[in-house]
Structure formats: C-alpha cells, structure tokens
Amino acid sequence: MTKNKQFTASAQQSLADIIYHRRDIRGNNFLNSPLPQAVLDKILHAAALAPSVGLSQPWEFVIVRDKETKQRVADNHQHENERAEKEFKDNQKHLYRQLKLEGIKEAPINIAVFYKPSTQPILGQNSMPEMGEYSVVCAIQNMWLTARSLNVGLGWVSILNPEKVKSILNAPHENKLIAYLCIGYVKEFLELPELEILSWHKRTPLKIIDETY
Amino acid sequence: MTKNKQFTASAQQSLADIIYHRRDIRGNNFLNSPLPQAVLDKILHAAALAPSVGLSQPWEFVIVRDKETKQRVADNHQHENERAEKEFKDNQKHLYRQLKLEGIKEAPINIAVFYKPSTQPILGQNSMPEMGEYSVVCAIQNMWLTARSLNVGLGWVSILNPEKVKSILNAPHENKLIAYLCIGYVKEFLELPELEILSWHKRTPLKIIDETY
Numbered sequence: 001m002t003k004n005k006q007f008t009a010s011a012q013q014s015l016a017d018i019i020y021h022r023r024d025i026r027g028n029n030f031l032n033s034p035l036p037q038a039v040l041d042k043i044l045h046a047a048a049l050a051p052s053v054g055l056s057q058p059w060e061f062v063i064v065r066d067k068e069t070k071q072r073v074a075d076n077h078q079h080e081n082e083r084a085e086k087e088f089k090d091n092q093k094h095l096y097r098q099l100k101l102e103g104i105k106e107a108p109i110n111i112a113v114f115y116k117p118s119t120q121p122i123l124g125q126n127s128m129p130e131m132g133e134y135s136v137v138c139a140i141q142n143m144w145l146t147a148r149s150l151n152v153g154l155g156w157v158s159i160l161n162p163e164k165v166k167s168i169l170n171a172p173h174e175n176k177l178i179a180y181l182c183i184g185y186v187k188e189f190l191e192l193p194e195l196e197i198l199s200w201h202k203r204t205p206l207k208i209i210d211e212t213y
Numbered sequence: 214m215t216k217n218k219q220f221t222a223s224a225q226q227s228l229a230d231i232i233y234h235r236r237d238i239r240g241n242n243f244l245n246s247p248l249p250q251a252v253l254d255k256i257l258h259a260a261a262l263a264p265s266v267g268l269s270q271p272w273e274f275v276i277v278r279d280k281e282t283k284q285r286v287a288d289n290h291q292h293e294n295e296r297a298e299k300e301f302k303d304n305q306k307h308l309y310r311q312l313k314l315e316g317i318k319e320a321p322i323n324i325a326v327f328y329k330p331s332t333q334p335i336l337g338q339n340s341m342p343e344m345g346e347y348s349v350v351c352a353i354q355n356m357w358l359t360a361r362s363l364n365v366g367l368g369w370v371s372i373l374n375p376e377k378v379k380s381i382l383n384a385p386h387e388n389k390l391i392a393y394l395c396i397g398y399v400k401e402f403l404e405l406p407e408l409e410i411l412s413w414h415k416r417t418p419l420k421i422i423d424e425t426y
Contacts, residue, residue, distance in 0.1 A: 137354070162341060
C-alpha cells in the first residue's frame with residue numbers, strides 16, 4: 001500500500017459504473033443458489049472499512065439463513081405492508097399491491113444490521129447524536145456497492161417493525177435495527193430502478209442551492 | 214450500457230482499493246487550490262444515483278464558498294467543540310484538545326446536505342421513518358467514495374449545532390441537516406485513519422452474530 005495512493009481514470013470509471021448499476025433487489029429477482037462464504041466475507045469486510053464517527057465502529061451484523069427465522073420476519077413484513085398499503089390512494093394503491101418489495105425468503109442470506117450505542121462519549125457525536133446511526137448506514141452503502149461489484153444482489157427491506165425484528169433475533173434492548181438486508185445472486189440487474197420503470201416516481205434533477213436558501 | 218452488466222476482478226479491486234483508502238479529511242490536510250466545477254459535478258452526480266426509499270430522492274445540497282458564511286459555521290463549530298471537550302477526561306481530554314476535527318475554512322468547498330421530508334406518504338418509509346435520512350446518508354457515502362476516486366478529500370463535520378447551521382443557511386424549517394461536508398484537494402491521504410494512528414480508538418473485528426443473539 002502506498003501512503004498516498006492516486007486513482008486512475010480507469011478506477012474512477014469502475015466506481016462510477018458500479019454506482020450507476022447498483023439496484024435494490026427483491027424476491028422476484030433472487031436466485032436460490034447459495035452465496036459462497038468468501039463472497040459474503042468480502043461484503044462484510046467492506047462494512048468494516050466504512051467511516052464511523054470517532055472511529056466508534058458502532059455496527060453489529062446478524063447473519064440469518066434459518067428458514068423459520070426468515071418466515072417470522074416475512075410474516076412481520078406482510079403485516080406491516082398491509083398497514084402501509086392503506087397510506088396510498090387510487091392508482092398508487094393499485095400499483096402498490098402488485099409490487100414485490102422484499103426478498104426475505106428468496107434470498108439465501110439475510111443480514112440484520114444493528115447500531116449499538118456506546119456507553120462512553122464518542123468524539124463527534126455530542127452535537128449530532130444520530131451520527132452513530134449514520135455511520136452504520138455508511139457501512140451498508142459500502143456493502144451494497146461491494147455486492148454489486150461482485151455481481152451479487154442486495155435489497156434493503158424497511159417495511160418491518162424494528163422492535164418485532166429485534167425480538168425475533170433476541171437482540172439486546174439497546175440495539176437499534178438500522179436495516180434488514182437480503183443478499184444473493186440474481187436473475188438480472190434491471191437497467192433502471194424498478195420504481196422508475198413502473199413510473200412510481202421519476203428521477204428528479206438534484207436540488208442544488210448556491211450559498212444560502 | 215448493457216442491461217445486465219457484469220463487473221470484472223479489476224473493477225472489484227478498484228472499488229475495494231477506493232474503500233480502503235477513503236479518509237476523513239480535516240483542516241490540517243486541505244490544500245487551498247480550487248476544485249474544478251467538473252470534479253464537483255461528478256461528486257454530486259454520484260449522490261443523485263444513491264438508493265433512496267421509494268425513489269423519494271429526499272436530498273438537498275447547499276454549496277458554500279463564501280468566506281463569511283464559512284466563518285459563521287466555523288464559529289459554531291468552535292462553540293460546540295468546547296462543549297464536547299468537557300465530555301472527555303484526563304488523557305483523552307488532553308489528546309482531544311490537540312485534534313483538528315474540521316476543515317471548514319481550509320477547504321475550498323463546503324456542502325451542507327439536507328433531508329427534505331415529503332408531504333406525501335413514501336413507499337418503504339411507513340414502518341421506519343428514519344429511512345428518509347438514511348437515504349441521504351447513502352448519497353453522502355457515494356459522494357465520499359467518488360471524491361476519493363478522483364483523489365479529492367472529503368471531511369464530514371458533525372461537531373455543529375444543526376439548528377444554528379440551518380439558520381446561517383436560511384434553510385426551510387422542515388429540512389434536517391444530515392451532514393456538513395468539506396471538500397478539496399489534499400496534502401496527503403493518510404495510510405490509516407488519523408484517530409487510529411493517534412491511538413484514540415483501535416480497529417476492532419466486526420461483530421458478526423450467527424442466526425440470533
């Protein structure tokens with residue numbers, strides 16, 4: 001390792017391509033082929049190298065392969081999804097009902113990602129206490145991009161009751177569920193996000209403000 | 214673009230190297246050379262391609278170059294930092310006082326990154342309302358890695374009062390400050406995180422739990 005590594009145009013383009021082709025993968029797209037441990041290890045290693053506030057590394061990962069555990073999480077998703085559906089009206093509700101929004105049972109690997117708060121003061125977390133959770137999200141984005149580079153799909157399931165998932169996994173009281181990830185090989189990576197293809201939402205130009213609002 | 218792009222070992226290694234060599238950059242390391250607009254545009258473009266809950270894209274970016282604005286933000290940092298210092302004891306307090314923890318005035322570009330909550334229900338955000346904020350953090354991590362690939366430094370300043378920063382930037386009441394970023398060319402990318410070099414914290418092995426706690 002050089003002290004001061006400079007990246008080339010080729011490495012820059014690789015990252016840009018990985019970012020462009022990353023997708024959220026759901027159960028209509030996972031293959032049931034197993035994920036080799038060496039591949040999973042690379043994805044987890046990328047999490048370990050994420051930035052964290054005060055180098056606190058406040059993350060914990062629960063690897064779920066057990067069918068019964070997955071079923072219990074999937075049952076909670078179904079309950080929360082029926083509740084969420086009621087938020088939408090008319091055409092949106094109709095489309096919402098047709099969407100497959102998770103791959104809990106289809107993906108060979110699920111990973112519950114937790115934030116473990118520190119009992120000690122953390123450098124950088126005094127004025128913005130959410131920084132611990134945000135560090136965990138940075139780790140997840142590292143995992144997501146690394147999975148995509150390895151041609152492995154990852155889906156983030158957020159239609160879950162975090163307290164119910166904690167209970168299913170027997171997680172410590174103080175832990176906070178940040179994400180429930182589904183990981184595995186895929187049939188295809190869609191050319192665009194599925195919600196864009198289905199016209200649920202359009203891509204909008206970035207809102208960039210010059211100096212002050 | 215192929216529909217189903219497969220990445221090679223070379224692209225995988227490029228991403229792994231970028232993740233490994235990413236650093237949090239502070240004022241002792243920024244150069245005052247300007248950042249070309251084309252480089253800034255690439256960093257912002259990476260944010261636009263981040264995952265977001267329900268494709269809600271709930272992010273807004275304020276680009277700060279103005280010296281007076283930077284000074285006001287830096288003043289708030291100093292106030293918050295004096296408050297934070299009191300949290301640490303003995304040797305930690307002594308080391309804390311010597312640390313340079315931000316590069317607000319030294320970096321040519323500051324970017325305040327906001328979460329803009331939607332007035333409409335968002336797919337995937339019903340059970341976990343924090344998903345909007347977490348989407349913004351994914352965008353920031355895309356920016357951080359892209360900056361590093363372009364051999365540009367980025368530092369995330371969290372020792373700030375978010376409401377004071379909102380006031381300085383005249384941000385709408387409903388916006389939430391997620392991050393205040395400092396961006397520019399650097400003297401060097403340290404071989405390891407500065408807090409690791411200074412033994413503030415050690416790198417710890419990932420905590421991985423098999424199936425349930």
